[in-house]
Amino acid sequence: MWLVRYIPVETKFGFMRYRRWSFPFSAALSILCVAAFFALGMNFGIDFRGGTLVELQSREGPANIGEIRDEANGLGFGQVEVQQFGTPLDVSLRVQVQEARDGLTEEEVQQVVVQTLRDTFEDDYVFRRVEVVGPRVSGELVQSGTLGVVFAIFGVLVYLWFRFEWHFAVGAVIATLHDLVLTIGFFAITQIEFNMTSIAAILTILGYSLNDTVVVYDRIRETLRKYKRLTVYQVLDVAINATLSRTILTGVTTFLALVALAILGGEVIKGFAYAMIFGLVVGTYSSVFIAAPILIYLGVRPASEIAQAEEAARVQAAE
Template sequence: MQVLQNTKIDFVGKRKIGYIISAALIVVGLVSLVFHGGPTLGIDFTGGTSLDLSFENDITASELRTSLADIGFGDAEIKRIGLTEASEFIIRVEKTEEGTEAGQIIEDELSKDFPDNPYEIRSILDVGPKIGGELARAAILAILVSLLGILIYISWRFEFKFAAGAVIALFHDVIITLGIFSLLNLEISLAVVAAFLTIVGYSLNDTIVVYDRIRENLKNLRRETFTTIVNTSLNQTLSRTVITSFTTLIVVVVLYFFGGEVIHNFSFALIVGVVIGTYSSLFVASPVVLEWYTRTDTKKGKGPVLRKSR
């Protein structure tokens, strides 16, 4: 399918507008993070207990919350799983200060309050504060290592300035997505961290496609300025970018609405990431390379010297 063919959009000329939009989103997100004292972390990172319970008869989340409130867990996170006839829920509570086993306390209370509605315990996950802290550090390390690996790989395949542009765009995507989560007070879990890494991979793929086209055009359009080559490359890959992003967005939107409450935050992160990643591949990654080239190589009287395709 061919759409948006032979476009002549001046992406390069509009890059400063893109910078302003990006800066505004980042600042708002950072202010929100500071105001909230950092991102809202799930029990994967703070410690707590998660129970997967399947009831034989229908039961509502409000009934469960009322029962849990009697034992001091009124602020528990309760999410229904799937659309099956059986009522299956994920119940998450923070670690108790007394160090008692929250899972056993909840089981006893539910058995007492709903004697005519037996339930099956599918799984119980108990995460201590120490383990939660280690997981948080591991999650941050995973993202930083992935960005470092990308920097090295693209420097080898293209040039360092291209690698820097890609990493800045990826950092931009993650920070904005994290800021939106903070604004909406959404919880960060291990699944959301996995979504962040997926965003990094998706956005990088779009950026690499544009970089490849820039490399081809540096050979085919030798008489054109680097600014024209970047703009031409962005327009030539626009159709592919829009189609890929649109089809991916359809999938993650369906996942958000029909995948159940448990993966809402995961799928929402992907929705935001696809939109922001597409935007950054057009208005951040390549324009950063252009800015670098304009401020350095132009003064030295030379242009990019890209390595051959690998």
């Protein structure tokens, strides 16, 4: 039990005094992320762009990137993206989506691409991963992924509207959109491949942030009823400090698991792990410095102020 003593239990940090800094800071970051999205764009993966993705591993010695690129571009499939990743032995090839030709459908042409690549490189390289996505499928994945994020945010609004008062629902949605914008900006700035795994990462980040926000909101609502003489600023500080040890424990354990995924998970899951680490930090930050203090501007008041306002209204009506 002595290890628990290293975790602060009864803290008295004044988080609300930093709201004048957190809101401009978050606004500046959000503007930067939106600008990066339109200026740099997303590094869409094979799921969204369509085409063929092949990962090779050299059987002997480091992979010869220049030779692979020359041979791949000479196959007649257009410009082939060749990149080294992981170790010097590993290389990835991305062939753009091919149109139907020679009486073959689009899907059949993609299979011809894979077979041609095998015939060209199989003697010197091991085919570790092959993904083929047609243009029709990639378009459906874009639509499904976008709808998934939109429905998730709408579900958050509906749930919190019934779970709490409208102030909390609006505050949680603003914090959720804040996390979404920053995460999209993270993908745009870092140019990490954006694929269906990234959509899963975004939805997981939103769920984690929402869970943290609901815990804070639940304690805020409880504290509003318990401490009737405190101002709303004091109530929010008390509630956040009361959940701080839980936030630290959850964040640290999740962070350690994600670091292990990023280091040991391999190239396929590395982007997911990096996005989750970023989302963990952003989600925790937004729960404390966005979702909580925004209640002040949305008009949340402690029970004492509500009672005084009601009494003043009754007196005025009696006069």
